[in-house]
Amino acid sequence: MVYQIYPRSFQDSNNDGIGDLNGIKQRLPYLKKLGVDVLWLNPIYQSPDVDNGYDIADYEKIQPDFGTMTDFDQLLAAIHENGLKLVMDLVVNHTSDQHKWFQESKRSQDGPYADYYIWRDPVDGHEPNNWGASFNGSAWTYVPERGQYYLHLFAPEQPDLNWENEEVRQQVYSLMRFWLDKGIDGFRMDVINMISKVPGLPDGPLAQGAVYGDSSKFTTNGPRLNEFLQEMNREVLSQYDVMTVGEMPGVTPELAQQYTSLAGTELNMVFQFEHVSLAGNPDRRLGKWNDQPIKLSELKKSLSRWQEGLDGKGWNSLYWNNHDQPRAVSRFATDDSKYRAKAAKMLGTTLHFLQGTPYVYEGEELGMTNAHYTQLQQYEDIESLNAFHEYVEKEKIVDEQTMLEYLAHMSRDNARTPMQWDDTQNAGFSAAKPWFALNPNYREINAKDELAEQDSVFYYYQKLIKLRHQEAVIRYGSYQLLDPKDEQVFAYLREFQGTTLLVINNFTTETVERDYDQGKGKLLLANYPAGKLTELRPYESRAYLL
Template sequence: MKKKWWQKAVVYQVYPRSFQDSNGDGIGDLAGVLQRLPYIKKLGVDVIWLNPVYKSPDKDNGYDISDYRDIQPKFGDMKIFDKLLSEAHRLGLKVVMDLVVNHTSDQHEWFKESRKSIDNPYRDFYIWRDGQDGQAPNNWGSYFGGSTWKYDEATKQYYLHLFAEGQPDLNWENPEVREQVWELMRFWLDKGIDGFRMDVINFISKPEGLPDAPNPENAEYGDVEPMVADGAKLNDYLREMNDKVLSKYDVMSVGEMPSSKPEDAVQYTGLDAGELNMVFQFDHVTLAFNDDPRLGKWNDKPVNLVDLKRALSRWQLALDGKGWNSLYWNNHDRARAVSRFGNDSPEYRERSAKMLATTLHMMQGTPYIYQGEELGMTNAHFTDLKQYQDIESLESYHQIVEKEKLTDHATMMRYLATESRDNARTPMQWDDSVNAGFTAGTPWLELNKNYREINAAKELQDEDSVFYFYKKLIDLRHKSDLIVYGDYRELDPEDEEVFAYKRHYEGKTLLVISNFTAKDVTRSYDSETKKTLLLSNYDDDLGTKFRPYESKVYVY
């Protein structure tokens, strides 16, 4: 394997809106990120991934971009961005930007032109279709509820939007669209950024003829994901992107790819494929879907450990020596890891947060830490619908409770408290002062009420904190080729309580054992082998006994 810098790197994801406000308007900004760079550097990571900071009307918190070459005024301007980039580089930190090119905002100049007339030069930048008997062109359902089609009175046609109405999908069949994307990528790479995280990039190749989606439950709309994920021309588009842009720079690229399978990812991330470096797969974060497929992600079921191990091991085994994994528990679109996969009670929160970190960071791939994860931040557990701002959460509530009446208010509120994206977006908890040190104003989204107990200032004073545990994990990865490059072998995949696996590299073995329960368990793996304890989230080693959420790493 030809070794690349991004294989040994650890990435820290910053959601700027919720990271640090510098001017008291309640919204995090680039000056706030700049202010907190020493904190990120102290953690020991190598790369900062910035969620979108481009100009946007904010229909979907910046994922609806109206100008790819300008900064959202709420976040600052290009001058402060350039200063942030320069200072990050001075500290030895790389910066990766979000690339959102499946769709734009309906306020983008391309779309404003496109909707003027059916013969406008920009008409073919987007996907326009005639309706059928006064109805939408097909039965596709939007990720945010309702149809994926919006009727435009001016030209008497519908445009496609997989997400919000204000996010029309680009037509990648048009070579001019692709060339415009290459140009905007070069704009940022020439500024000196160090790569891209690509939003739903495996949706850009739509099926020929746009046929109806499967709809086995007879719901109002069909399931669009099987229709748009990993389309027939995706490899062609990604190879063209690599050939025209990415291969010209020493940067990292990661594609967000819902529904992609390991065999697909081998094509996208293959060491000689000439496409992307790695993908974000969704298998392990979409395990606890509702038994009623019409409800999809909305549920409050605990994640089954056997299923979780199967999902993660499947990717570890499939990509070993062929491609490269990204490793993550949560992000701006996912509930907090310790609440979803661990135990966020005061008794076990820290222990289970460390256990989850160990389990993931000892695998093969590039780890991603979402802001606050290194503190063991938890779900917000909001109790009032008015506390939510996420468009997906609010539209889903409207569709599921009010329109289709698939469940009641109380049940849906439990589901939101478990799965809403706002759980990840509550402001960063810096200290125990008013608004957790995030803002001097009124925060754009309500803070998690536990910020006085869980905050960065408190953890930086405690050598046994979750923060310093993450720092140890990062230091170990930087020093160990075994952790970075070793192969992977799962142990006891049907064990419902313990996640154990081995890594092998150049004659050395790593043994990772994690108890995912709140009780004592006994397990033995190579008990006769003389091994050294490399890391644990307890102060002592009781051998084959594993206490609640205990995680141990041995090397021999």
């Protein structure tokens, strides 16, 4: 069981409005009480914070906002003393443009760092190809000193490293050893399947009306990815007792079988995006930006494809929420107010009884919701702001009000509001004004109230975690989907060594009738008091041992 911490928003200990390492240490008893095994920290390295830490200027220094290396060492010791493990974020597809490697690389085409990044000559006085960046605009930026463009698949301040250069790879392995030798327990690897690009960097396909081409076919799951991951495993990972998970946009179960093979030559598991990318905008130029509900049959089909595809061949990571996704209870439930707690528990049940390693994102165990912002100035995230300027002001694809509705539904900022600890000023996060605005509902949804209420989302998640530790069928069982076309109920079976688990989840605000012969089983967990056996109330969830 992994608990993800976004350090900037978790707990401020020195009242500067920014969460920090000592704040995390302060909350270890809370995390121990929840029952998780592993903590994953988003980047805490020195950074200009163009992309909230995913633009790293020095991999071996702590961002001063978060504390010092001494603070980190003390936090790591405290984590281990509490019987927990620590996983760090590894961001090595790109660095910050303030990193010393890039500062040297951009000086000339001849220096020792000249080939550390992906540089190309202009073509007819323009960019080397038509690729667009993930945060809008071109994926290329021109540097007069070199007379060349460099590639950045994200912000211009995040130049892509050249993994074809063996020296770059050895530098990465060295910085990994730096942290592993300190005693950390593994890495979550940011967009790690983008480190191998297709040679020649050809133009990407253009959607109708689009300005930039889609590079994903040439930048994800590239020709040398397996080779690079195997080298990393051989030279570094296999030398330590660690857990690894690779964030991999555009990955398939077939590819994930290679990356997470039980032979253990690459990674332990991958983060895939299929189930959180099902609702899209009919206008393909807008990409992820939409406010559409996800069709349950499609969600079931996607999750089932991964459950069946990796069973006995690889390993799934299970998540609804993270720092890049809106809050699940607002996204997957049609009512995140009246039925918020019931829906949060139902979503937890659906996910935690699947095969794989579950991840809980800070505040998910409280049923935290989207912030439902209504004005652009309330947003902070570079992706959200760039998208608004690009699609509303520059290209005029969509009107302002509609785009604000899309941001309220999908913006990453929904996950980044400060953790809601109590109902006092600033929600117990800080005595100072927080770096980012609190979700206004913190007085109704907070950890203090949840810990005081035995029927809370927190204690339900605690039960889910405890059951996974206790029941082998939850950890190891095979998976079988029931009624794939049912648009109201997500029901499935898990089976292991003669034990069968039946999981039933109502994804609607309606009361529905379903009969799965559940009367033959022993009720393991439910989010409602006992009711009619075959009746499922709004967002009702039940699990039975048969």
